[in-house]
Amino acid sequence: MAKLINVSGLSGKMPACFVLEMDGKRIMLDLGEGPEPGIYPDLAHVGDVDCIVLSHAHMDHAAALHLRPQIGNPPVYATRTTWSFLGDAPVAEADRRFLPDQGACLIEGLTAQTGRCGHSPGGIWVHFSDHGGVTYTGDWSVESNLLPFDMPPVADTLLTDASYGDRDEALEDQFSKIYDACEDGAVLCVPSHGRGPEMALAFLARGHIPRLGKSIYAEIEQLLENETLYDVTQKPVLKALLQQQDYNSAFSTTDIIITTEANAESGHSAELLAEFGANGNFIFTGHVPDNTPAKTMLTNGTAQWFAWNVHPRQRDVIAIADQTRARFVLPAFVDPKKAENLFTILGERLCCEQELTLPE
Ligand SMILES: [Zn+2]
Structure with a gap:
């Protein structure tokens, strides 16, 4: 049975940390701090994981790597650019793994794919192909005049940045x-x-x-x-x-x-x-x-x-859900009170389970 577990990030602007259990592996997606300094995911009941995948180098996604001993000191995957920003992160060279900015890869033996997220240089989304497909977007934007965004492939399950909730201004x-x-x-x-x-x-x-x-x-x-x-x-x-x-x-x-x-x-x-x-x-x-x-x-x-969008607007979250034909959409990093319209539009696709069992 495969599962997507929320550790932190699903019900408010909280540090990113999720665990994907699939094909006998436990993969942590991001391990951040903040945005308020000193706010960390609670790893007390997470147990050991096989690896951590970092979407990008921002602190709310990557600044809690010092907590790695609590989860078995697993190896950490990120792009070369992300590693260049995280130069002094407490991860030994031998534990650093490298992901492509875009393209196919293996993560602890699982078939995966990454693409550029339009939010931070070297930032990526990651897609796992088994169990109907699972995509974790990290932070993303389609509005950058500089950083490209690659649309992820079709997937049943979409864990997406929805930081702005109902904000839709261009x-x-x-x-x-x-x-x-x-x-x-x-x-x-x-x-x-x-x-x-x-x-x-x-x-x-x-x-x-x-x-x-x-x-x-x-x-x-x-x-x-x-x-x-x-x-x-x-x-x-x-x-x-x-x-x-x-x-x-x-x-x-x-x-x-x-x-x-x-x-x-x-x-x-x-x-x-x-x-x-x-x-x-x-x-x-x-x-x-x-x-x-x-x-x-x-x-x-x-x-x-003044506002400056670096996350998806309401229309962008709907578009990625439509285009990737997601059946289960988990909107992350947003207070549900700020996303009432978005949640209504997502309708039956909306999924706020702390532990989601994935299709076989
Ligand atoms: Zn970010």
């Missing part, structure tokens, strides 16, 4: 609002290995050259080294953007600056906050945890927040 419309708010300069704070390069392309498309923090510059350099990771038609634009960066002139409050970290808690954005203070137009676009400068500034009205 990224293009969201960006128009951001663009208007940046007229007199702005510091756009973004996470590492996230939306930074895409945001830069969006400004370029409107004829505006943004200034990049050095970490975003390095991210674009790394992307350019691997054509599987991005839409290669953007290559000349990205190369020109790097050439236009001038780190000899100081960053000013009138520049449009895209830099890390996402909540001005560390890195260059924290340095700019210390330097610009109240003169800076700080803009945040992601999940804002408590106890961060972003939270404080947004609470006292000295910064702005």
Whole structure:
């Protein structure tokens, strides 16, 4: 009998951690922390697993690898790019396994397939072919102007990112609002290995050259080294953007600056906050945890927040369910109260079981 077990992630914005039991193997899908720091999946009753598969390097999917001893210290599978972001993760070289960015693979002997998820460089969904097919998407998006999304194959069971619940606004419309708010300069704070390069392309498309923090510059350099990771038609634009960066002139409050970290808690954005203070137009676009400068500034009205889709909209979740002909759809990382319409549209396909028995 095959099963898909929710450890964490199925009933709210919680760290990702699921266990797939299939063909005598127990495969953990992601092992994250957060989004609020210090929130970990409870592994007390999980038992040993044969391996962990990481969808991508973000902390809510991959930052709890130090808990591996609780589940038998299994090997960990991820793409080379994800491993490059997780360089100092507590996993010995001998325990690191490599997955393709897209294509067929074996995971502990099980027939599987991966594809690009459009959310983070090197991020993937993973599909197991047995038991009618099971797909775990990790985080994904179809709206990126830079990171490609490969539609997964047909599968009976679909465990999908549904972080935004009923949110259905298009990224293009969201960006128009951001663009208007940046007229007199702005510091756009973004996470590492996230939306930074895409945001830069969006400004370029409107004829505006943004200034990049050095970490975003390095991210674009790394992307350019691997054509599987991005839409290669953007290559000349990205190369020109790097050439236009001038780190000899100081960053000013009138520049449009895209830099890390996402909540001005560390890195260059924290340095700019210390330097610009109240003169800076700080803009945040992601999940804002408590106890961060972003939270404080947004609470006292000295910064702005705008939506920037990096997860699927309601229409995208419906489309992936339709196109993969899923019979059982498990919407992850969302509070059911924020997904009432989505759940209604999914109808009989909606599946919120903590332990789902898969078809034979
Ligand atoms: Zn993510």
